[in-house]
Amino acid sequence: MRRVLLLTALGLTALAGACMWDMDTAAEESKGKISEIEVILGRFDRNSALYYRMRLERVAKELAKDASRFDLYDDAAVASDRLGDHDGAILWMARKKKAMGPGSSGKQTGWYRYYANLGTFEAHGWLAKGGSVETIQQLDSAIRHIEEAIEMNADAHFGREIYQLETLKWIRAVKTGQTVQPLGEWVVRRIQDPRPGSQKMSTQKAVTGFLGLVKLGNAWESVDVFYALRDFLSRRRDGQLAHFASLRAKELEGEGKVTLLGHFEDGYATEYPGFRPEVQQTFFNEQEFKRLRRDADAGQAHRQSFMAMKLTDGMHPDTDETFWDGYEEYAYSDIRSPNIFMLGRTQMALMVGTVLALLVGGITTLVFIVRWAVRRRRMRVTR
Helix, strand or coil, rough: HHHHHHHHHHHHHHHHCCCCHHHHHHHHHCCCCHHHHHHHHHHCCCCCCCHHHHHHHHHHHHHHHCCCCCHHHHHHHHHHHCCCCCHHHHHHHHHHHHHHHHCCCCCHHHHHHHHHHHHHHHHHHHHHCCCCHCCHHHHHHHHHHHHHHHCCCCCCCHHHHCCCCCCCHHHHHCCCCCCCCCHHHHHHHHHHHCCCCCCCCCCHHHHHHHHHHHHHCCHHHCCHHHHHHHHHCCCCCCHHHHHHHHHHHHHHHCCCCCCCCCCCCCCCHHHHCCCCHHHHHHHHHHHHHHHHHHHHHHHHHHHHEEEEEHHHHHCCCCCCCCCCCCCCCCCCCCCCCCHHCCHHHHHHHHHHHHHHHHHHHHHHHHHHHHHHHHHHHHHHHHH
């Protein structure tokens, strides 16, 4: 029972996504973009508890010597949150606010990160404690702080905070009995019928935003987020990617993770023509997904093993330039392409279009050759 409650708390905390700012954020965003399918499979870097404990210990010592280094408060707070100490993360933000002082400009990067981080930590803390309606004022505070961050910089995190905010509002609506819509349906309705003064949303921006919450936040463990991704990808007519997102959600459910709704009506995405896998496609996707997920986990284990060896020796990538010396990148296996029966409608349309173009081009060329031959023959006859 205790394990079930723990998994539920972890799953709900993951649901809040995360637009957290620390020294890793810019480094990750500056890396080359990885594909959507790689994010869904889990082919992105994740760090261990020891990694964050060592960072927190170092940063706390540095701030004791120089309290004016505002960025270090973010590092300490995010490390605390990653370690499950959400109250400690909020306390670090209170220290940062005091250090910056009331006279600082609200447009400064330090204040934007303050609001973005504080709102995220408040949401995580509230959900980790069960997300009770009696204490929903903490979620309301989180929503206000994320809204303030968006007002300062709506394009930060490539717009992910807009979708984090929408997720928090959905959580509130579910908890207070105002909706029974799945997260994906909630966001789709906002795309179709935007509210006055709200940020402009689109299906593609929703895909990008939620994948960002998976890659740079906690949403890798969220059933609701992956079902929402399934809906957005299906709406975009990417049937195979939508199916992969659905399979990840089911994988999480198999591990004991739950949706905020407590159940999920699986028929919703079939409203979209992109999510209609045939028998052949379903079999291919499921087998390929399992193979690729095993491979992704092996890649993570490879990286974590190397890091653990260095971390236990007292080294840390924050401070040691030689930390990655000797590391060999894991060679992920190729992602196999499905056959023609397994293509999504967009890919099928492109293939049909290409075939038609070649056919028309071939007929045009043939007609030209025939006409040229006839003309040449006539010229010979007239001579």
